[in-house]
Amino acid sequence: MNERSITILQLYPRDMNIYGDNGNVLVLKKRLEWHGFTPIVVEYNPGDPFPDDIDIVVGGGGQDSGQGKIQDDLLRIGPTLQNLAQAGTPMLVICGLYQLFGHFFETQDGTRIEGISIFDAETYGKSERLIGNIVTHSEEFGNIVGYENHSGQTFLRGDTKPLAMVKTGAGNNTLDKHEGARKYNVIGSYLHGSLLPKNPKIADWMIAEAAKRKYGEFTPRNIDDHIAKAARRIAMKRPR
């Protein structure tokens, strides 16, 4: 039997783990199995040696104390992540790590927390918290459903494109209807829920990109997503 493995790097599971973003890793792991791959999940925490041969990178949201703990380490591994991103490695970063994949997060008192500049994006802390169910739309992925909960507002510049446009909810900020970011094969988003369970198209796109890079091709298998479809339909009807 020809075993084909795909390795997922989970960034900072110890400190950036609230809001159920673990679900994203679980969905990638399971769908890799269902598509005929052997998934390997590697956890990366501050100070760990950065592993080689990473096919997918996933990172979640954290609260302020968690962000403080990973900040220096993220700057240390920033160039490595930048290389992986430029080489086309699919990545998904949510909320706190999405913000730090931009140039900086500026807190309300004007302190700038430096990011790793994979996205051409800036985030500003605001007093208003953007909370609630959200539906966005992207040409590539169709409707994307989730739940947002953030006080940082992100603005995209240059060649960084939004992941999707907001249909209902707030998104990156209160001004431009953008949600999330895309550059190379890196996706940033504010959506929890977790994001991937109810948006399996994004998960399968990440898997396809990783497989094509590693094995030159990807042949999807049929996965029964009728439950995800029903859950999406209901989520789209729920109040903010």
Added chain:
Amino acid sequence: MVRQFLSTVLGKSVRGAMRLRGGGSALPGLVVEKIDPTYIARSLGQLPQGVVLISGTNGKTTTTKMVVELLESQGLSVFTNRTGSNFTRGVVAALLREVTWTGQLKADIAVLELDEAHAVHFAKVVPPTHSLLLNVMRDQLDRFGEIDHTAVLLETIAKATTKSVTLNREDAHIRNIAGKLSDEISVSYFGLAPELLTLFPNDESLHDQTNVAVSTIPADVELVAFHDHMATFAFDGSNHSTDLQINGIYNMFNAAAAIACVRHILGDAVNTMALMASLSAVRPAFGRGETIMLDGQPVELVLVKNPGGFRLGLSSFSPEKYATMIAINDNYADGRDMSWLWDVSFESLRNNQREFFIYLSGIRAFDMALRLQYDDVSFKSVETDISKALHGFLTENSDRPKRIYCTYTAMLAIRKALSNYTKVRGIGV
């Protein structure tokens, strides 16, 4: 005095009118709160033994019920906000029910359950004499922001407390509050024997199970062992065992919290025999580890509100031989965000070749189904309508015990639907 009288008359009148219409418990409190913001402080200020405030993410209602009954076992007359309407206006509503028409409250001490944000608001108006702080877990983040923020709210309550603060030694957020308090405040702890620590994973150790720290701070009361319904607590230099009416290991830890709080309030005056006797008689609070009998088979209701509580519930009860229903709503009182389901492992419900069935219901039944799909747990049915789902669940499993994990508003709907099949205790409003 005139004002006390007028506000009382007005509040009681609104309450009477609401009851005639069959209405809810919050409006009379809201009215009085609006026209007379110091009503609550004046009413509670009369109490000779002051006010006990109980807060934290999980276990407030059950622990409050225990503290009330334990204090009553010591001969005290206790005022409490029994309806589980744990907002400030719920306290006012409870006051309006209990006070005489001249506004006198006939009690020795008040024991109040308030969620973290309302407790802070309340403590500004009525500084608690004693507080009992249970835990900080991820819960309905859309309401409070973040865990660290919630911890700060609880710290604020502790700082406003005038005499004694009783803290959970095993929760770092709670334990660390001690260092922020002035020396005049008496601090004591409740805790777990080291060998029980791994059974109570907090949100931090969920992701790092290897790092279960054993604290060296002495606890006034420790839960040292449990078996079925029997729990053993260590305090006062010896072990005390008792049977409990309440399901779930987390409720045994809540019992340790209640004992520690009452011992802290009363000091040497505690009659331990009476204390343990009353603890063994405490019945579950509404919907919290409650068992309803139906055709000679138990239907257990387990309220789940957050990952920590859900994990403890799943690890407390074996699914073997049971029919299990999970009902997940996302109304405001439940929290709208479904992310929390992904922080709970459901592997213990895997039922390949095992004799039990799982039914899913509630507004977000399909979110739950999706979660189970990714944990390889198969289920018998998904039906968002709770009364339809309950009908199938009850009739197809009439010959076996049943257990229902449910969010708050799902629990209300289930209790209402269950009352068509059997007698269910009223909410007690």
